[in-house]
Amino acid sequence: MKKHWKMISLGMAVCLAMTVLAGCGDKKEEGGLGAIKDRGKLVVGVKFDTKLFGLKDPASGNVEGFDIDISKQLAKRILGDESKIEFKEVTSKTRIPMLNNGEIDMVVATMTITEERKKEVDFSDVYFQAGQSLLVKKGSPIQGIEDVTKDTKVMSSKGATSVKNIKEQIPGITVLEFDNYQDAFSALKAGQGDALTTDDAILYGMAAQDPNYEVVGKPFTDEPYGIAIRKGNSDLVQAVNDALKEMHENGEYDAIYEKWIGKKPSE
């Protein structure tokens, strides 16, 4: 009897190992431009917790923001109808794995184009120019990056470029990393840290949420946002770039920008 159990558990272990290995192998099948058109629906990964860019309104259940409007325009141009779109929630932590395992067609989620990420995914042209900044409680002694020392408790989100940037600017600093920006902001409000750092675009949204907090100092990095697409789908990248270009030319981009950010894009 004991022998049987051993055999069964061995068999189960082998099955498990095979699923894991198989999962690693087939990454880049479907999901190209053709597949999206066949499906008749664009599946986009966006943030649900970031004011101004992608925020789910708990009352209506709708997701709203700059990234959302840009995605709808893409759907309109690729599929001819801006309602042929499905939004799935991503965080800084989940967006690349979800894109690469085929759950979503593209990521439009305040995502900075970096050399490292380019090894994992393809990016469209820059669709938003942000810069990293600091959010503090009003009256805080920190008024800019020059006031941050290595003993300052700075918080951010796991997987965000802002963590790496601030560690480069202030060697030896400890960053408290949370699962998303909303958790980081809750922790800041509870007094667990001195400042929250990420792209100014996200920080302005938080400051709009709670007037006791303000964005201080000048942006200290350049964060060009791109739309991420699974590697090897150059036709989809091309379609997105064409759509973006068209939106810039006919003024729709400026209109969306002004609607959410409250000013005209600076060239």
Place this chain on the structure above:
Amino acid sequence: MNTIYASLLGLAGSFILGTIIAVFRITGSKPLNWFGTAYVEFFRNIPLLLVVFLFYLGLPSLGVTLNGFVSGTMGLAVYTSSFIAEAIRAGIMAVPPGQTEAARSSGLSYVQTMIHVILPQAIKLVIPPLSNQFINLVKNSSILSIVAGFDLMYYGDVIATDTFDTINTYLFVAMFYLILTLPLSYGSRVLERKLARHD
């Protein structure tokens, strides 16, 4: 490393707290009974995540700010202690009442009876459920990753998001948890056998 500290502190804390609450629940004193029951039912029936958030985000509004490691470990100890209290209470109930009567009639006070006669027997009886709780505690210490407690899971998250190699990183993290929990299961089995031999 913080995973080990949190587990050890959580283990000690939850064991002590759990024993005290278990005794509260079976003493003759009504207020203590009531307190013990309220404690167990409250902490056993809300998610661990909420208990930890209570310590991490809730206490600061009362003027007490504990960092992620401390509030995570405290939440872990308090949460687990409610399960341990139930296990130990069951153990105490299983010790024949004649034991208490004999101890009391030989002149021991209630507290002495508990510490020297009843609890040693009760704990021996509940080693299997206790070791289950302790293994859960080690695994649940991954909750620290949510409140920036710098534990194994936190670093796992950070590395996974930095390298994009999610599956392999988490497999590696799982291996580390096994390194911590397997000796615990093995140890509890050895302890069980050893204590059984003394009967």
